[in-house]
Amino acid sequence: MQATEILETLIAFPSVVGTPNDRIVAWIRDYLERHRIAATVLPGPEGDRSNLFATIGPKDLPGYVLSGHMDVVPANEDGWSSDPFRLRADAGRLYGRGTTDMKGFLAAVLAAAPKLAAMPLRRPIHIAFSYDEEAGCRGVPHMIARLPELCEKPLGAIIGEPSAMRAIRAHKGKAAARLTVRGRSGHSSRPDQGLNAVHAITDVLALAVAEAERLSRGPFESTFEPPYSSLQIGTLKGGQAVNIIPEACEAQFEARAISGVDPAGLLDPVRQAAERLIKGGFAVEWQELSAYPALSLPDDAPLTALLKGLTGKEPLAAVSYGTEAGLFQQAGIDSIICGPGEIGRAHKANEYILVEELEACESMIAALGATCAADSVKEPRR
Structure with missing residues (x-):
C-alpha cells in the first residue's frame, strides 16, 4: 500500500x-503481520488502550526507534470543509484530523515497513506507536518501561512529530495539574x-501569577522562545449563581520548563x-494531569x-511544543x-499534510534503512 492509502485508512479510525x-x-x-513483521500489542493500565511495538531486522543488536502516537485531538472546531475522519485530497493536500499530527508519519513508516x-x-529499526500522547504523553511511559524485554537498548529514537522534515534537538518539559477547592454553600x-471557595482560591491564583512573573526573570536558555520557564492558569470554574455562596472552585495550571528544570517542581509553590x-x-484536591521532561x-x-x-x-x-x-x-x-507536516496546521479545522x-x-526512512544495512553507525558515547 502507498502512504496515501494507508493514511486514508488511519484517518478513518x-x-x-x-x-x-x-x-x-x-x-x-x-498490516505488519501481513508483511511478516511481528508486532507486540502492549495494553495500558486503562484496559481499553494499547501501545504497539515491532522490530524489523536483528533483535539482539542496538538500532533505532521510529516513534509516533496513534491518538488525535477531537475534531469539534467550526470551519471543517469536509468530514474530518474521511481523507480528502485536493491539489496535493490531504485533509483530515491527524494528517499532520501525526498519522502522516505513521503512514510513511507503515508504507516503508515492507521495503525495510x-x-x-544489520541494525534493527523499531516501530513504536503510542496512545494518549495528546493528554500529556500518558501512554508511552508504559511502552518505554517494557523496552528492555522487547529489544536491545536503542541507539536513538526519532519522534515523528511535524517538523517540516527538519530535525529538532530540544523542547521544553511540561507539567499540568488540576486544583479543586471545596467549601460550604449557602445564601449570599x-x-x-458559608465558606466561599472562589474567594479562597484567589490567594492561590495570585501566587501562581507571581510565580509566572518570577520565572520570566530567569534562568534563561536562549534556544527557546521565550527563553525561560513559564507557568500559567489555564482554566477556572466555580459558582452557580450570583446569590449563592460558591461551594467549589476548580483551576488548572500548566508549567513549561527549560532544560534541567523539573516541570512538576515548578507547580510545587502553587500546590x-x-x-x-x-x-x-x-x-483541597490536587491532581497531576500530565508531566514529561524536556x-x-x-x-x-x-x-x-x-x-x-x-x-x-x-x-x-x-521548538516550543512538547513531545x-x-x-x-x-x-x-x-x-x-x-x-512530515508543520505544527501550525495541527489542532485546527482543515488540518492537512x-x-x-x-x-x-x-x-x-529509506535512507535510515540503507544506513542500518551498511552498519555505518557511529554509536553514542555512554
Whole structure:
C-alpha cells in the first residue's frame, strides 16, 4: 500500500485521545503481520488502550526507534470543509484530523515497513506507536518501561512529530495539574454561614501569577522562545449563581520548563499555597494531569549528525511544543524530533499534510534503512 492509502485508512479510525484504540491497533498489527513483521500489542493500565511495538531486522543488536502516537485531538472546531475522519485530497493536500499530527508519519513508516523488511538490515529499526500522547504523553511511559524485554537498548529514537522534515534537538518539559477547592454553600446574604471557595482560591491564583512573573526573570536558555520557564492558569470554574455562596472552585495550571528544570517542581509553590487553605476549613484536591521532561540533544551527538545526513537539512536547536522525545531521553535513549507536516496546521479545522511531505518522510526512512544495512553507525558515547 502507498502512504496515501494507508493514511486514508488511519484517518478513518477516530482514535481521539482518551478513548479506546483497539480498532486502529488491530489494523496496524494485522498490516505488519501481513508483511511478516511481528508486532507486540502492549495494553495500558486503562484496559481499553494499547501501545504497539515491532522490530524489523536483528533483535539482539542496538538500532533505532521510529516513534509516533496513534491518538488525535477531537475534531469539534467550526470551519471543517469536509468530514474530518474521511481523507480528502485536493491539489496535493490531504485533509483530515491527524494528517499532520501525526498519522502522516505513521503512514510513511507503515508504507516503508515492507521495503525495510526486504533489506538486509544489520541494525534493527523499531516501530513504536503510542496512545494518549495528546493528554500529556500518558501512554508511552508504559511502552518505554517494557523496552528492555522487547529489544536491545536503542541507539536513538526519532519522534515523528511535524517538523517540516527538519530535525529538532530540544523542547521544553511540561507539567499540568488540576486544583479543586471545596467549601460550604449557602445564601449570599449570610456569608458568615458559608465558606466561599472562589474567594479562597484567589490567594492561590495570585501566587501562581507571581510565580509566572518570577520565572520570566530567569534562568534563561536562549534556544527557546521565550527563553525561560513559564507557568500559567489555564482554566477556572466555580459558582452557580450570583446569590449563592460558591461551594467549589476548580483551576488548572500548566508549567513549561527549560532544560534541567523539573516541570512538576515548578507547580510545587502553587500546590503548597492550596494546601494552606485546609487550615481555613476547605477541602483541597490536587491532581497531576500530565508531566514529561524536556528534550536536550547535544549538537555534536551522533544522532544529530545522522539526521542531518538523512534529511540533508541542518537541525533546529529547539521548538516550543512538547513531545514524547524527552521521555525516551530520560530512559537513556538519545532522541530527536523529525517528521512530515508543520505544527501550525495541527489542532485546527482543515488540518492537512502535503503528498510531497509524506514522500520526503519515506525517503528519510529509506535512507535510515540503507544506513542500518551498511552498519555505518557511529554509536553514542555512554
